Amino acid sequence: MNRLQIILMFVVLWLAVFLQTQFGVLHRLIGVPVCVLPALMVYAALTHGLAMTTLFSVVAGLWLDSVSASRFGVSVLPLFAFAFVVQTRSHLLLREQRFAQFWLGAAGGFFVPLVTAGILQLGQREPAFTQGTWWQLLVLALMNGIVCPLAFGLFDQLNQTFNYQAIETHSFRLDRQIVRGRN
Amino acid sequence: MFRRAQILVLVTVGVLVLTLLNLPPSVAARLKLACGAIFLPLFGLARGGASFMDHASYAPLPRSALIAEVERLREENDRLKLESIHASEALAENTRLRAQLGAPPRGAWNRRLARVVAREPSAWWRSVTIDYGTRDGAAVSQPVVTSEGLVGRISAVGYSHSQVALVGDADCGVAALVAETRDNGFIKGGQSTLDAGLVEWTSMVHSPRILAGQTIVTSGLGGVFPKNIPVGQVLDTRTERSGVTTTARVRLAANLDRLEEVFVLRLEPLPADSEATTPRPRR
Numbered sequence: 001m002n003r004l005q006i007i008l009m010f011v012v013l014w015l016a017v018f019l020q021t022q023f024g025v026l027h028r029l030i031g032v033p034v035c036v037l038p039a040l041m042v043y044a045a046l047t048h049g050l051a052m053t054t055l056f057s058v059v060a061g062l063w064l065d066s067v068s069a070s071r072f073g074v075s076v077l078p079l080f081a082f083a084f085v086v087q088t089r090s091h092l093l094l095r096e097q098r099f100a101q102f103w104l105g106a107a108g109g110f111f112v113p114l115v116t117a118g119i120l121q122l123g124q125r126e127p128a129f130t131q132g133t134w135w136q137l138l139v140l141a142l143m144n145g146i147v148c149p150l151a152f153g154l155f156d157q158l159n160q161t162f163n164y165q166a167i168e169t170h171s172f173r174l175d176r177q178i179v180r181g182r183n
Numbered sequence: 184m185f186r187r188a189q190i191l192v193l194v195t196v197g198v199l200v201l202t203l204l205n206l207p208p209s210v211a212a213r214l215k216l217a218c219g220a221i222f223l224p225l226f227g228l229a230r231g232g233a234s235f236m237d238h239a240s241y242a243p244l245p246r247s248a249l250i251a252e253v254e255r256l257r258e259e260n261d262r263l264k265l266e267s268i269h270a271s272e273a274l275a276e277n278t279r280l281r282a283q284l285g286a287p288p289r290g291a292w293n294r295r296l297a298r299v300v301a302r303e304p305s306a307w308w309r310s311v312t313i314d315y316g317t318r319d320g321a322a323v324s325q326p327v328v329t330s331e332g333l334v335g336r337i338s339a340v341g342y343s344h345s346q347v348a349l350v351g352d353a354d355c356g357v358a359a360l361v362a363e364t365r366d367n368g369f370i371k372g373g374q375s376t377l378d379a380g381l382v383e384w385t386s387m388v389h390s391p392r393i394l395a396g397q398t399i400v401t402s403g404l405g406g407v408f409p410k411n412i413p414v415g416q417v418l419d420t421r422t423e424r425s426g427v428t429t430t431a432r433v434r435l436a437a438n439l440d441r442l443e444e445v446f447v448l449r450l451e452p453l454p455a456d457s458e459a460t461t462p463r464p465r466r
Contacts, residue, residue, distance in 0.1 A: 014221070058196065064348055069346060069348065128309070128376050
């Protein structure tokens with residue numbers, strides 16, 4: 001982990017939160033807003049330490065609330081709780097496997113909005129929780145399941161592009177010449 | 184078992200969240216605006232990009248199409264000018280009559296154009312953000328409309344941007360009536376976000392006269408929205424189990440999924456001139 005990797009992660013988060021506010025196409029077609037932050041939480045939790053995961057989830061929650069009608073700070077706890085559980089169990093998870101990434105993203109996509117709705121129910125303004133909400137949660141789970149492996153691929157690509165790559169050294173020297181025959 | 188570092192992190196985040204959720208609303212709103220300011224460059228960029236695309240799309244239009252459009256707009260402008268003259272006369276007459284009855288003069292609704300810069304990213308609310316803030320005269324509860332009909336009301340204001348709670352949101356209940364039958368009712372908040380163009384309207388009393396195709400307009404009760412703004416059309420109705428009220432599904436007149444530009448209505452007092460506003464003694 002180096003600084004550039006962390007900066008890239010926050011830049012992607014910044015863009016992701018912004019883009020979520022711009023694309024209404026999915027909402028028009030199937031009634032579900034775009035939300036991919038749980039998938040990014042999985043990436044942060046599986047590739048970084050507890051301190052960075054915590055910072056990432058807190059910043060993500062605050063940024064999301066700042067562009068939403070939700071009360072400021074509501075989204076922090078669900079995102080953090082999910083990232084915390086994944087991070088503390090990361091040694092048990094097959095983090096390199098695509099199917100593991102898919103299911104982790106899907107779980108986040110389902111439970112993070114559900115817990116957020118639960119917290120919102122405690123407030124003065126009750127959120128719109130209807131039968132259609134279960135459909136929205138399922139689509140969000142699927143969306144995050146798909147985005148999670150893509151996020152791993154994206155960050156790998158970004159790291160390869162922007163990071164210094166160590167040159168692999170072989171035991172065999174390329175300039176070594178083997179001369180056969182007798183001298 | 185949890186390690187010490189994990190407990191420390193849990194406690195720190197828990198305290199942070201509890202503090203944020205217990206902040207006074209005004210402080211929380213300011214913090215929210217400060218935090219959201221980080222997206223302002225991107226909002227500006229998106230707006231610039233959209234404007235550029237608009238201009239780029241005009242370029243390939245043939246000259247004949249442009250001339251035809253100008254002609255059409257000229258005709259529409261003339262028609263609207265005439266309507267505006269009639270409306271001004273009616274307003275002046277209304278003001279004079281109110282003055283004669285001793286009623287206070289009603290202010291005029293001024294329209295200010297605003298652009299939608301962001302949509303709600305969560306599934307819980309119906310809201311959008313517009314580029315119209317306190318610097319432009321925004322205030323909480325100002326009605327927001329399009330030429331098609333009611334959109335919502337401003338629910339939070341910042342210096343350069345405001346949040347608009349759309350019709351059917353938990354923050355935007357609307358007192359509305361059926362234009363044909365004059366049955367009063369309301370659109371309550373907290374409705375499903377699955378289809379932003381659909382809301383439920385409930386009458387005050389059961390009325391079998393409410394039918395599909397009838398128009399719902401604002402009733403002016405509640406004091407937030409002016410009277411007679413189109414809200415939508417009745418799709419179907421049902422009588423509630425109690426038999427006391429009728430509920431109608433209403434297709435909203437304004438397309439809330441495709442909002443780009445909206446008008447914010449500002450109630451401005453009429454100029455204190457002359458006989459129009461001076462109350463006369465009753466006979």
